[in-house]
Amino acid sequence: MRRLRMGMIGGxxxxxxxxxxxxxAEMDREIELVAGVFSSDAGRSRAAGESYRIDPARAYPDLDTMFAAEKAREDGIDFVSIVSPNHHHLPAARAALAAGLPVISDKPATTTFAEAKELAGHVAAAGLPYGLTHTYSGYPLVREARARVAAGQIGTVRKVVVEYPQGWLAGEAVGKQAEWRVDPARSGPGGCIGDIGTHAFQLTEFISGQEVTEILADLGAVVPGRQVDDDCTVLLRFSNGARGVLLASQIEVGEMNGLRIRLYGDKGGMVWKQEVPNTLTLHTLDGRTEIIHAAGTQIGPDAASRTRTPTGHPEGYLEAFANIYRDFAAVLRGEEAPLLPGIDTALRGMAFIATAVEASNNRAGWVPLTV
Known part of the structure; x- marks a missing residue:
């Protein structure tokens, strides 16, 4: 089985x-990066190609050149990965799909909900796979949590609390990674809510198995002069009547990447923390607490198939990211990967961002989340 050939846009x-x-992408040896348009500047694109150690002739100056050249090769790319800032996502995906290439993209899918709906139309018209790299849903114990909730282990979900605190934007936004995230022309109207809030939102629906139907949002631009939100509090109501809270912030000094989710049902509760990703804590009504370990004998088949080392050997962010790419490779090979975030997830995420921003700006109270 040959490796799938990837072209990268951005990076x-x-x-x-x-x-x-x-x-x-390359961790499981199913995919190989062979080409890319790594920058809108031709010289920087060539320099990136050198750093990735690809054929210099395949570090292209623009998308049209890459698509034409790769189509003419017998060993041309099989799909593209879009890793550029948000405002590039729609035009890059649209061009790739028009060229007959499947797409996997960083989140959020686009800058606005209107763009996401346009993207969905292009995906449907092309009839090609589309994946979204919601990395945290690739963690084995996140998938184990989802499976246990679906099996009724904590009973009917009553409450979901998800927190995503960071502190790296508590001061002036310095450097390439910070600057575009606080520029609405490049990030879209959502700042923190789009950058990390959308991850937290996706995780609530992914694990709980319920869709958010209403939200009450309070988004703020705390740092003086900032044009997009950097601190977010959102109350959630789910399709089964459960309530939830989503807290996302990039101004909490001292916090790094503290994503944590807690789910409570009528029979028990569970907790997972991204900074301690290899354990899942379960609580029961009779007062017992159980710790589930990644790669342990008590985990189910999906989580077990997504671990690469024996229990006690920590796996983390890169391995979770690799699981998303493994799922995407399976889809490209004609296999099923039902947990891969796709265009439906993209639409829900962009609807959440747009609804939260508008509702907070208008102080609208509870508003429906519709896609």
Whole structure:
């Protein structure tokens, strides 16, 4: 079985996420990065190609050149990975799909909900796979949590609390990674809510198995002069009547990447923390607490199939990211990967961002979340 050939869009010099995508995609030896338009600047694109150690002739200056050249090759790319800032996502995906190439993209899918609906139309018209890298749903114990909730282990879900605190934007936004995230022309109207709030939102629905139907949002731009939100509090109501709270912030000094989710049902509760990702804590009504370990004998088949080392050998972010790429590779090979976030997840995420921003700006109280 040959490796699938990947073309990357974005990920040029100074980008954090490009190398992460490359490592994750290649981890299981099913995919190989062979080409890319790594920057809108031809020289920087060539420099990135050198750093990725690909054929210099396949570090292209623009998308049209890459698509034409790769189509003419017998060993041309099989799909593209979009790792550029948000405002590039729609035009890059649209061009790739028009060229007959499946797409996997960083989140959020686009800058606005209207763009997401346009993207969904292009995906449907092309009839090609589309994946979204909601990395945290690739963690084995997140998938174990989802399976246990679906099996009724904590009973009917009553309450979901998800927190995603960071502190890296508590001051002036300095550097390439920070600057575009606080620029609404590049990030879209949602700042923190789009950057990390959308991860927290996706995780609530992914694990609980319920859809959010209404929200009450309070988003703020705390740092003086900032044009997009950097601190978010959102109350949630779910399709089964459960209530929830989503807290996302990038101004909490001292916090790093403290994503945590807690779910409570009528029979028990569970807790998972991204910074301690290899344990899942379960509580029962009779007062017992159980710790589930990644790769342990008590985990189910999906979680077990997504671990690479024996229990006690920590796996983390890169391995979770690789699981998303493994799922996408399976889809490209004609296999099923039902847990891969796709265009439906993209639409729900963008609807959440748009609804939260508008509702907070208008102080609208509870508003429906519709896609």
């Amino acid at each position: 040029g010099p100074g980008a954090f996420i490009g190398p992460v995508h490359r490592i994750a």
